Amino acid sequence: MTYPNGKLSEEKVFKDPVHRYIHVRDKLIWDLIGTPEFQRLRRIRQLGTTYLTFHGAEHSRFNHSLGVYEIIRRMIDDVFVDREQWDNNERLLCLCAALLHDLGHGPFSHSFEKVFHLDHEEFTRAIILGDTQINKVLSRMGKDFPKKVAEVIAKTYENKLVVSMISSQIDADRMDYLQRDAYFTGVSYGQFDMERILRVMRPREDQVVIKKSGMHAVEDYIMSRYQMYWQIYFHPVSRAAEVILTKILHRAKHLHQDFYNFKTEPVHFYSLFEEEVNVHDYLKLDESIILFYFQAWMEEEDPILADLCSRFVNRNLFQYAEFNPSLQMQQWFDLIQLFKKAGIDPDYYLVLDSSSDLPYDFYRPGEEEERMPIHLLMPNGELRELSRESEIVEAISGKRRTDHKLYYPLDLIEDLSTKRKVKEQILEILKKPY
Structure with a gap:
């Protein structure tokens, strides 16, 4: 088989439930997909613990990474090609960054990162730049090519248009995961007219912009994102599973530091x-490895580790109650003392968890996490920030929504037969509306 001009002699396709087909025409992309580092993503779920709430959510970072690649491929090959402000010399760089943008995710992703103080983006760059098969494949394009791919993912690459295609408020990453996650969770919230959005995208010097005629499709996309975060990503049952997962890892780390004999x-x-x-x-880490330990640790002599692992593996999750930190902190302190009296360790069995999201924001110089806005391309060639034209987007711009939940093991509380008074006091506090 020969590869004239870096192309495969025959196009490869992946059947995909969201995009129908993922098309691979470049030998570089095909070789990257075949590396051990990329194949590892098959063993990392896209939605972490969400499969314990939505049983269909078993899809992987591998699925999603191919999807982001395909959207970028379509942007470049079908929409941007031959447009004045698009440099096709950046094509392979964009495709590689899209494919590899999630390469550094660990098992159960964000929960795992918090416990061990890791950053998946740092590991993505380290894998791309390190002694890996990924690096060897990328280096065939030139000694500095891996560095350029890492810079795009780090958002430091000099061509901001390239960065915005993969990481912005309307990018290929979000467009894939909203649709993919909606498909596999069985909900309709994440559906929007991607075909329309792609048709009205235009390359500009430092970002992708949207023709004014496509504004309503973008409104739908932003509202889809809003609904997905609160109905799927921040679902309280998934968060209950994350709480237990996090506490298992904390407990194992504590026992190791305390010279416990596993x-x-x-x-x-x-x-x-x-x-x-x-x-x-x-x-070496993936979710099959983590779940092996959780199953094994169900037999440990440490009662907390064994119980938490059993809860996670067998889906015996914590219950939750609404909580308002500004009104209920005294109840929180009271519960900590009551849990101690009951012999239930509050460090592992009483958890206050918060989720927060900002669905859309516009550029605010000097502010933390300043965001490049979505711009509309007006018929006269002028660029207008989206919320100045859309009343729907204006209504939610810059408005952060936060939700607090208190998680606890109702079964352990109800089993306090010898400490009835403490049990009644705990349940009275938990059932009080704030």
Whole structure:
């Protein structure tokens, strides 16, 4: 098989439930997909613990990464091609960054990162720039090509248009995960007219803009994102599973530091516990490894670790109650003391969890997390920020919504037969509306 001009002799396709087909015509992309580092993403779920709430949510970072690649491919090959402000020399760079943007995600992603103070974007760059098969494949394009791919993902690449295609308030990443996550969770919230949005996208010097005629499709996209966050990503049952997952990892780390004698030694966790994890160790981690330990630790002599692992593996999750920190902090402190009296460790069994989202924001110089807005291309060639034209978007712009939940093991509380008074006091506080 020969590859004239870097192209495969025959196009490869992946059947995809969201985009119908993922098309691969470039040998570079095909070789990247075949690397061990990229294949590892098959063993990392896209939605972490959400499969314990929505049973269809078993799709992987591999699925999503191919989807983002396909959207970028369509942008470049079908929409931007031959347009004055698009440099087709950036094509392969964009495709590689799209494909590899989630390469550094660990098992159960964000929960895992918080416990061990990791950053998946740093590991993405480290895998791309390190002694890996990914780096070897990318380096065929030139010695500095891996660095350019890493810069696009880090949002430091000099061509801001390229960065915005993969990371902005209307990018290929979001357009894929909203549709993909909606499909696999079985909901309709994430559906929007991507075909229309792609047709009205236009490349400009430092970002992708949207023709004014496509404004309503963008409104629909933003509202889809808003609904997906609150109906799917921040679902309280998924958060209950995340709480238990996080507490398992904290407990295992604490026991290791306390020289506890594990029946099943956490050999894959040693570098994580010591916070000295390198790329080689990190790439050995996937969700099958983590679940192996959780199943094994159900037999540990430490009652907290064994119980938490059993809860996660068998989906015996914590219950939750609404909580308002500005009104209920005294109840929180009271519950901590009552849990201690009951012999239930509040460090592991009483958790206040908060979720927050900002669906759309416009550029505010100097503010933390300043965001490049979505711009509309008006018929006269002028650019207008989206919320200045859309009343729907204006209504939600810059408005952060936060939700607080209190998580607890109702079964352990109800089993307090010998401490009836404490049990009644705990339940009275938990059932009080704020």
